[in-house]
Amino acid sequence: MIQLSNVAKYYPAGFGRTYVLRNINLTINEGEFVSIMGPSGSGKSTLLHILGLLEEPSEGEYRFLDQPVQKLSEKRRTELHRSHIGFVFQAYHLIDELTVYENIETPLLYKGMSGNERKSRVADVLDRFNIVAKKDLFPSQLSGGQQQLVGVARAIVAQPKVIFADEPTGNLHSAQAIEIMELFRELNQKDGVTIVQVTHSEANAEYGSRIVRLKDGWLEPEAAPAV
Numbered sequence: 001m002i003q004l005s006n007v008a009k010y011y012p013a014g015f016g017r018t019y020v021l022r023n024i025n026l027t028i029n030e031g032e033f034v035s036i037m038g039p040s041g042s043g044k045s046t047l048l049h050i051l052g053l054l055e056e057p058s059e060g061e062y063r064f065l066d067q068p069v070q071k072l073s074e075k076r077r078t079e080l081h082r083s084h085i086g087f088v089f090q091a092y093h094l095i096d097e098l099t100v101y102e103n104i105e106t107p108l109l110y111k112g113m114s115g116n117e118r119k120s121r122v123a124d125v126l127d128r129f130n131i132v133a134k135k136d137l138f139p140s141q142l143s144g145g146q147q148q149l150v151g152v153a154r155a156i157v158a159q160p161k162v163i164f165a166d167e168p169t170g171n172l173h174s175a176q177a178i179e180i181m182e183l184f185r186e187l188n189q190k191d192g193v194t195i196v197q198v199t200h201s202e203a204n205a206e207y208g209s210r211i212v213r214l215k216d217g218w219l220e221p222e223a224a225p226a227v
């Protein structure tokens with residue numbers, strides 16, 4: 001599903017470049033639940049943004065769903081993103097002026113889905129996440145945990161194949177964090193959604209089946225799976 005070959009990312013710095021990612025080779029199969037870990041500044045968010053089609057690599061090749069991402073037109077890349085990718089941010093990134101209902105509905109509007117189908121999809125997700133009673137509230141009227149539930153609801157409403165989550169529980173206390181992680185586990189195991197999360201938390205990483213570690217922009221060799 002995801003294949004990075006010799007991917008690097010750099011930014012111009014003075015007369016040279018600063019490399020944030022170097023020589024990344026990574027394959028993630030459909031149905032995996034992967035955690036990206038590493039020290040602050042090691043390039044985790046940058047890698048996740050590249051995987052989620054929010055940023056482009058400077059070097060190397062990225063194939064997503066067997067398509068060479070960098071060779072696609074901007075329009076096709078946007079379509080790929082809207083059809084198959086859900087993104088969850090640490091700081092929620094909900095739209096303050098929209099209600100919970102409207103926030104969750106947004107990706108379906110972008111997809112051009114009919115009014116009736118939108119209604120039924122949003123109703124299903126509100127129900128599943130137990131937030132029906134909050135549907136007319138604005139993000140500022142919710143707790144952090146509830147805002148992140150809405151963030152995840154918005155990420156999955158269009159039924160993506162993969163969710164990329166950037167420290168999804170970074171702003172939450174532990175009970176709320178567990179609720180979000182349990183939800184990811186269910187989405188992965190029951191619905192078969194591939195999940196790739198950036199996390200500093202070993203406890204969160206335990207929910208996944210594989211840990212990928214970055215250090216100074218390099219990928220560390222992965223431990224062989226236990227037999």
Ligand SMILES: Nc1ncnc2c1ncn2[C@@H]1O[C@H](COP(=O)(O)OP(=O)(O)OP(=O)(O)O)[C@@H](O)[C@H]1O
Nearest residue numbers: 011018020038039040041042043044045046047198
């Ligand atoms: N637009 C940019 N221009 C220049 N440097 C950048 C840019 N974006 C990120 N960087 C640098 O890339 C490095 C990696 O950043 P990144 O956010 O990927 O790290 P991270 O591992 O996610 O860190 P954290 O755990 O603190 O969130 C940092 O040193 C950062 O300053």
